[in-house]
Amino acid sequence: MAKRPQLTGRAAILAVVVCAIAMSLAYPVREYVAQRRQIAQLEAQQSRALDRLQRLEERRRQLEDPEYVKRLAKERLHYCEPGAKCYVVLDQNSGTSTARAGDEQPAKPAWYVTLWQSVQAADQGRGAVQAAR
Template sequence: MADDRRDPRGARRPRGRTGPGRATPGAARAARLAAGRPADAPARRRPRLTGRAAVLVLVLAVLAVSYASSMRAFLHQRSEIAELKAQIAERKAAIDDLEREKKRWQDPAFVQAQARARLRYVMQGETPFVVLRDGEPLTTGARLSDPDDLPEQAPQAWWVDAWESVQVAGHPPKDEPPPAAEIDGTTEQDDEETE
């Protein structure tokens, strides 16, 4: 009875009834012959990439792309966070410097020293000295003119100045020697000629 249930290739036949809904091994052979293949020809191999495998590869590719974009956004955010932390550290250092400067300005001695250095203020009764001309001392004959002693000029209308500038633009002046600086009694030209 065991031999009845085996087909000629040695495979077991399914148990149960055979009927119109079930194919028998002979029917498969007859179908192969009808398809134009010999009965002894081996069955075709299934393709390696099935529909399920293609769907699985497609799903994995979509997941990889979404993961890569999420990873890129994560790395971008981390770099922004690092930059912002650096800015916060710089600003805290600047705030600390400004607070130290504020405390220094609350000291009256520091304020007095800054007024002397920056604004050239002096205390009452002190004599200030201002060094002119790169540290060269002024002679006793030097005089500085008072701005009140300059002759007053009558104001001119704006169109007079505009017309003079048009005339000068058409006929530029010739090179003239620079004005003399008579603070110490000599002119700059004289100093250059003697050297």
């Protein structure tokens, strides 16, 4: 009895056809997956943009309300309506630091003090560094 070969011509052709089909489907499948990923990213971006739009719309509605604008001006700008008595309470403890007494740094002068010292130093012909000392 003659032994049949392991790989016949038909089997080889079938293997080549299956490989060709697999190779021809690999690129479209890869593109499909990439497009699905891009769609998901765009949907997430659109969702973030819609959320931001809703926040901006809410902020616009707030700013169109005259009572909100008045309250905001009073809180942030210390606005006082004409004819009203307004007071600003300065807290003495607001400027204290939590550092220990031995660790205290010398207080830095205010900007206008430094500016005035530099003007005086320029008037006297000295450098600004000398005036600060």
